[in-house]
Amino acid sequence: MITLSNVSKIFKSGLKAKDSIVAVDDISLTIDEGEIFGVIGYSGAGKSTLIRMLNGLETPSSGSVVVAGKEVSKIKGSSLRKARHEISMIFQHFNLLWSRTVRENIAFPLEITGLPKEERRQRVNELIKLVGLEGREDAYPSQLSGGQKQRVGIARALANNPKVLLCDEATSALDPQTTDSILELLVDINKRLGLTIVLITHEMHVIRKICNRVAVMEAGKVVEIGPVLNVFKNPEQPITKRFVQQVTEPEETKETVEHLLDRFPDGEVIQLTFVGESAENPLITQLIRNFKLDVNIVQGKISQTRDGSYGTLFIHIDGPAEEIDHALEFIKQQQVGVEVISND
Numbered sequence: 001m002i003t004l005s006n007v008s009k010i011f012k013s014g015l016k017a018k019d020s021i022v023a024v025d026d027i028s029l030t031i032d033e034g035e036i037f038g039v040i041g042y043s044g045a046g047k048s049t050l051i052r053m054l055n056g057l058e059t060p061s062s063g064s065v066v067v068a069g070k071e072v073s074k075i076k077g078s079s080l081r082k083a084r085h086e087i088s089m090i091f092q093h094f095n096l097l098w099s100r101t102v103r104e105n106i107a108f109p110l111e112i113t114g115l116p117k118e119e120r121r122q123r124v125n126e127l128i129k130l131v132g133l134e135g136r137e138d139a140y141p142s143q144l145s146g147g148q149k150q151r152v153g154i155a156r157a158l159a160n161n162p163k164v165l166l167c168d169e170a171t172s173a174l175d176p177q178t179t180d181s182i183l184e185l186l187v188d189i190n191k192r193l194g195l196t197i198v199l200i201t202h203e204m205h206v207i208r209k210i211c212n213r214v215a216v217m218e219a220g221k222v223v224e225i226g227p228v229l230n231v232f233k234n235p236e237q238p239i240t241k242r243f244v245q246q247v248t249e250p251e252e253t254k255e256t257v258e259h260l261l262d263r264f265p266d267g268e269v270i271q272l273t274f275v276g277e278s279a280e281n282p283l284i285t286q287l288i289r290n291f292k293l294d295v296n297i298v299q300g301k302i303s304q305t306r307d308g309s310y311g312t313l314f315i316h317i318d319g320p321a322e323e324i325d326h327a328l329e330f331i332k333q334q335q336v337g338v339e340v341i342s343n344d
């Protein structure tokens, strides 16, 4: 559905080469039809520039961008405006028209495409239902909550039946609960309409919750890319590890671990990392049944991704040294990551 080939974007702020900023640096990737694809990176990594090249809001300095069979990086004027009906976008700050009601905001793109009045009315009603805004049709944006405003943004973006929806930090201005409800809506419309969704974010929580694949961006480059669960299982780059920790390691983990080592001078404190199927195995029960050990669960967190679960669990085991060694061997055979945490 989307193919980027050697795409770069250089912003020139002066006459000299050193005044140039390479916002996107030689990116090639493909995004499949019906996929929810996430791009994560810190501020300044080049995410916005990348996503804006997908709908022609920015033109690449080199390389090509093909979306739904059209080379967006080449077309201009009315052809570009037409192509944009197939590639819609929602924004962090919603970009609504403040003097128009919900209904009128959603009707706006339909007015531009010249849909007759009665069909417009019907389509707006459908969209209001789709995003769950029944009863708020005549409200003005200032009378809506953040989540409702984003629902209007989504309805407006879907008005002309796009093939691709681009989401530019679409939940960054929302509280965690509202974020979850908007993410659920995006998954729902992805499934119902077969829509391809590309989102950019700095929050791994968003990626974990709804994306099939993720690309990690740093200094204009994609430094890591893959299915979300694989990236969680085996993050290769330091930046990816930091993002994964955002959702798997509770903030207090480091403190707790240090504290644990003081609390349990005997035996071993072990960090277990579960991925996918293995997270479901009743490992702890098996440890207690099969080995003459005392086993305590000390801390843990298991997160769900679209393709399975991922998480870490800290346990303390105590007993004869030989039995502990056998238990560690056993855990390794269960395809669970094992790390013995020690004082040195």
Ligand SMILES: Nc1ncnc2c1ncn2[C@@H]1O[C@H](COP(=O)(O)OP(=O)(O)OP(=O)(O)O)[C@@H](O)[C@H]1O
Binding pocket: 011, 012, 013, 021, 022, 023, 041, 042, 043, 044, 045, 046, 047, 048, 049, 050
């Ligand atoms: N129109 C522009 N003119 C000059 N430099 C720009 C322009 N747009 C972006 N940049 C620069 O390009 C780099 C990448 O910016 P971009 O906005 O794409 O990053 P980002 O990952 O989306 O970060 P943020 O989340 O803060 O927007 C930054 O150094 C930024 O200052």
